[in-house]
Amino acid sequence: MVGIVVVSHSQKIAEGAVELAKQMAPEARIAAAGGMEDGGIGxxxxxxxxxxxxxxxxxxxxxxxxxxxxxxxxxxxxxxxxDDSNVKIIDAPIVEGTIFSSVEASIGSSFDEVVEVLTGCKTYKKF
Amino acid sequence: MATKAEVLDFIRVYADKMAEHRQELTDFDQAIGDGDHGINMSRGFKAVIEKLPTVEDKNIDDILKSVGMTLVSTVGGASGPLYGTAFMKAGAAVKGKEELSNEDVILAFDEAVGGIQFRGKAVQGEKTILDSMIPAINAIKASIAAGKSMTDALVDAEKAAWDGVEYTKTIIATKGRASYLGERSIGHQDPGATSMAYAFQAAKEVAEKAGK
Structure with a gap:
């Protein structure tokens, strides 16, 4: 399964995005990497x-x-x-991107498919 | 020329400066950024100093690399990867060296600034670290080429660095969070250029003390 890492300056934002995504895709492999070791911003x-x-x-x-x-x-x-061959930073909104990619990855999509969904997520219309 | 003891001294003097100017750098950053530059740099260099005893017996390159690795995990802001990359690249440039010739020092500075440019995808004139660092390195090169001592070269470098800091007041930020402010960033000096100027001040003080 394609893995997802959520990087924010805020530990709470990263953990919150993961929490939200897990609600829709509980089996997704997501890591929250927000904030500093001591929980501070960075x-x-x-x-x-x-x-x-x-x-x-x-x-x-x-x-x-x-x-x-x-x-x-x-x-x-x-x-x-x-080996960094299939590890990529994607320019996408962090919350929506975490949810979209988690759902996509958890249904067994390939790396390229997840990347494609994430890239499209940037222009996704909310209303 | 610089001995390992002087490299270690430079790291300690610079760490002291980051602690001393913590509030000032933070105030500069509050004006045009996210207001954490002094906090981040002092936190990072405090961690560097705590780690230093475990690496001070190693070669200069290992010491510089260790400083870089510590910074990327403890600074928190963009200055972490930027200063971290600079120290790591400087270390890689002087691999295996127990002592640095003037050419080695210049090479280390060149690699460090190259690392910052690569990491930040920035060029001179964008209100960043580079605006004090590039003129300072150019000054070192010119002074050494003119036959001056390393101390005199670093005096020139520090002056060039502070001139560069002054110059950042006149330009618009196009990189980092200050870029969100656009023209409102004019009139403020760049915190990163300022913290970098202190690096040349630290290097100058160490060279003066060593009588180089």
Whole structure:
């Protein structure tokens, strides 16, 4: 199953997005990598790295980010992986993206399919 | 030239400066960013200092890499990956060295600034760290090429860095959160350029102390 890592400056945002997605896709492999080790605001490369490792089953991992250092820290975490071939940061809204990708991944879709859904999520109309 | 003891001293002096200027850097960041630059940098370098005794017996490259690794996991803001990458790249540039020649120092600075440019996808003139760092490195190169001592080169570098900080007051931020402010960012100095200027100030003080 494709794994999902949610990277936010806020631990609560990351955990909240995961909580919401789990409601629709309880079996999805999602890791919340928000905030610093002490729970403070920020992004932490080692926390993101651990998140990727935790959800990588070999089918790939998509990373959702909020902004700024979330992107840079995720890039660094990917660079530290032994195999980064199917790990990708996707430019998508973090909450919607987490839900959409969790549902897509949990029905057994491929990495490319999950990426495609996430990319489309950016222009998804709410009303 | 720089010995390992001087590299360690630089890290300690810079860490002290980040603690000392914590509020000032935070105030600059509050004006145009998310108001955490001083808090983040002082937290990161406090962690660096705590970790330093475990690596100070190693080569210079291992020490610099360890500083970088600590920063990326403890700073929290964009300055974590940026300064972290700078230290890691500087370390990789002087692999296996017990002592740095002037050429090694320049190479380390070049690799560090290259790392920041790569990581931040920024160029000079966007109201970032680069606006003090690039002029400072250029000043070191010019001064060393003109036959000056490393101390004198670093005096010139610090001056160039602060000139760069002044310049950031005149330009619009196009990177990071300050970019959301657009023209309202004019008139404010960039916190990242400021914290980087303190790095050259720290390096100058260490060189002066060592009589280089």
């Amino acid at each position: 992004t932490d490369v080692s926390k993101i790295f651990a998140g990727i490792e935790a959800v990588q089953e070999g089918d790939g991992v998509v990373i959702l980010v909020d902004l700024g250092s979330a992107v840079m820290s995720s890039e660094m975490a990917i660079e530290m992986l032994e």
